[in-house]
Amino acid sequence: MASEAPPFWWDKPDWRAFALSPLSSLYGLAAGYRMANGRRSRVDAPVLCIGNFTVGGSGKTPVSIALARQAKRMQLKPGFLTRGHGGAAARPHLVEPRGDSARLVGDEALLLAEHGPVAVARDRAAGAALLLERGADFLIMDDGFQSARIHMDYALLVVDGRYGIGNGHVIPAGPLRAPLVNQLRFATALLKMGEGDGADGIVRLAARAGKPVFEAALRPRRASRLAGRRFLAFAGIGHPGKFYDTIARAGGTIALERSFPDHHVYTADELDDLAATARAAEVDVLTTAKDAARLRHAKLPQGLADRLVVLEVDVVFDSRAAARRIIGETLEAWRRRRISS
Numbered sequence: 096m097a098s099e100a101p102p103f104w105w106d107k108p109d110w111r112a113f114a115l116s117p118l119s120s121l122y123g124l125a126a127g128y129r130m131a132n133g134r135r136s137r138v139d140a141p142v143l144c145i146g147n148f149t150v151g152g153s154g155k156t157p158v159s160i161a162l163a164r165q166a167k168r169m170q171l172k173p174g175f176l177t178r179g180h181g182g183a184a185a186r187p188h189l190v191e192p193r194g195d196s197a198r199l200v201g202d203e204a205l206l207l208a209e210h211g212p213v214a215v216a217r218d219r220a221a222g223a224a225l226l227l228e229r230g231a232d233f234l235i236m237d238d239g240f241q242s243a244r245i246h247m248d249y250a251l252l253v254v255d256g257r258y259g260i261g262n263g264h265v266i267p268a269g270p271l272r273a274p275l276v277n278q279l280r281f282a283t284a285l286l287k288m289g290e291g292d293g294a295d296g297i298v299r300l301a302a303r304a305g306k307p308v309f310e311a312a313l314r315p316r317r318a319s320r321l322a323g324r325r326f327l328a329f330a331g332i333g334h335p336g337k338f339y340d341t342i343a344r345a346g347g348t349i350a351l352e353r354s355f356p357d358h359h360v361y362t363a364d365e366l367d368d369l370a371a372t373a374r375a376a377e378v379d380v381l382t383t384a385k386d387a388a389r390l391r392h393a394k395l396p397q398g399l400a401d402r403l404v405v406l407e408v409d410v411v412f413d414s415r416a417a418a419r420r421i422i423g424e425t426l427e428a429w430r431r432r433r434i435s436s
Contacts, residue, residue, distance in 0.1 A: 100150060104270045108262045115268035123265040126241060126273035130281055135246045136220040137436065141233050141429035143421070144247040146240025148260050148278055148297070149270035152333020152357065153253045154288040154313060154410070156203045156385075159237045161311075161410035163210045165418035166233050174231025175207040176222045178239060179215040187216035187225045198360060202388040207237060219245045233422075240281070241272045248432060249425035250283045251309075258334060259293030279304055283428075284421070286311060288410075289337070309421070310413040313337075315345050315406055322346030326381040326404070327373045331359030331389070338383055341406065350378045360389060370398030379404055 103111050143162065147153040163173040179201040190200050192208035200215045207213045212229050216222025223234055223245060236243060240250055254260065261270040272278070279300060284307040287294050301308055315321070325348045330338045335354040342349055351372060355361075373380045380402045382390075387405040395403070412418055 100270060103262070104264075105258055105261045108264060108269070112262050112264050112268040116264065119265040119268040122267065123271075123274045126265070127277040130241055130273055130277050133242075133244060135244055137246045137432065138220060138223040138227070138234065140223065140227055140231070141425050142223070142236060142245060142248050143234065143425045144236040144240050144243065144250045145253060146236075146238055146250060147253045147272075148275065149254075149258075149272060150266070150333075151258075151270060152337075153255045153258075155237060155253050156206055157313060157408055157410045158251070158253055158286065158288070158311070159207060159235050160210050161412075162418055162421060163207075163235055166235075166422050169419070169422055171233040171422070172231050173211045173233045173235055174226035174229065175204075175211055175213040176219055176226065176234055176236040176239070177201065177204050177207065177213060177215055178217060178219075179204055187214045187218065187222040189214055189225060189229065196392045197358075197389040202358060202385045203237060205388040205391070206384060211235075219243050233425075241278070246432070247281075248428035249421065250281060251286055251421060252278065252282045252284070253286045253288055254294045254297055255291075255334070255337075256287050256289040257291030257293045257337070259291075259295070260297055275300070279306070282306060283424075284309060289313065309417045311410050311417070312413075313341065313408040314411045315341055315408050318345040320404075321381075321406070324348065325350045325376075325378045327351040327353070327369065327376060327378050328381045329353035329355065329369060329386070330383050331355035331357060331361075331386055332383055333357045338406070341408070342381060347381070350376055358389075359386075361386075361393060363394070366390075366393065366399055367396050370396040370402075373402050374398045378402075381406055384408070 145155045145159045166173040190204050190208040190213040204213050214222035214225045265271040285301040286309045289312050328349045381404045384407045
């Protein structure tokens with residue numbers, strides 16, 4: 096994950112990146128071969144993959160949710176496919192949003208489950224079959240672009256506007272999951288998330304390759320409730336700085352901040368420390384929806400439970416027609432696939 100990854104991945108290439116480049120070459124060869132030669136099962140439903148070029152948080156999950164909402168407006172019944180954080184059980188599991196814990200299915204799966212059925216599965220084809228049995232007729236695959244074994248009718252790759260593709264090197268010298276040329280070859284379109292010029296290079300490459308480029312941003316819900324308030328802000332996500340910037344733009348003041356690794360499972364001692372720190376500083380506590388999902392089954396100390404505010408965000412596309420276009424082109428690709436099969 097991004098915050099568990101070396102910070103130099105997100106800077107200009109230095110001696111560490113070059114020292115690790117032989118290993119990156121081997122990793123890249125294997126990843127590129129899998130993408131080009133992996134056998135992909137064809138499922139009897141349109142499949143929209145939301146992926147990214149790198150490890151770490153680019154905003155895939157809120158994008159998946161936004162596109163599921165658009166699919167519902169188009170009278171479709173979306174279902175989500177995900178592997179879950181830290182792997183998945185051998186048999187596909189249908190997520191129960193109020194009964195399952197983030198430790199079992201992953202925080203992202205719990206967020207997705209609020210908007211449609213979610214199958215957590217190592218075998219994506221088996222997960223797809225489970226969703227179709229439950230009535231889904233449009234599948235959104237959250238991640239899995241580089242490794243999925245089902246046919247993707249549309250692959251939308253999300254790139255963060257600030258961080259882009261980092262130093263441009265493949266794991267372990269950098270954050271790329273596979274060589275860029277391989278990823279662009281199989282991508283249908285690119286979505287730049289948020290402000291910044293870190294993604295400008297990859298946007299130009301995608302445009303030259305004839306790939307559609309969309310833009311969107313994360314907008315906090317009920318941002319007015321943050322204005323004029325002081326917070327202890329904490330987050331265990333890929334790029335916590337983006338969360339802190341969102342608070343500041345909404346008019347909130349960060350008196351204290353605590354950053355944890357992506358998908359971090361909070362211990363009782365850590366929660367007690369957050370509560371005591373907030374109480375001593377006389378501030379409220381603010382965290383992300385992903386972190387709140389991980390806290391659903393935790394016993395929160397009183398000083399935290401009564402001060403906790405969850406910042407929820409929505410994806411807003413620059414073009415009002417973008418989401419409809421993505422769903423529509425996925426459906427059209429699926430229809431062509433059915434005719435040709």
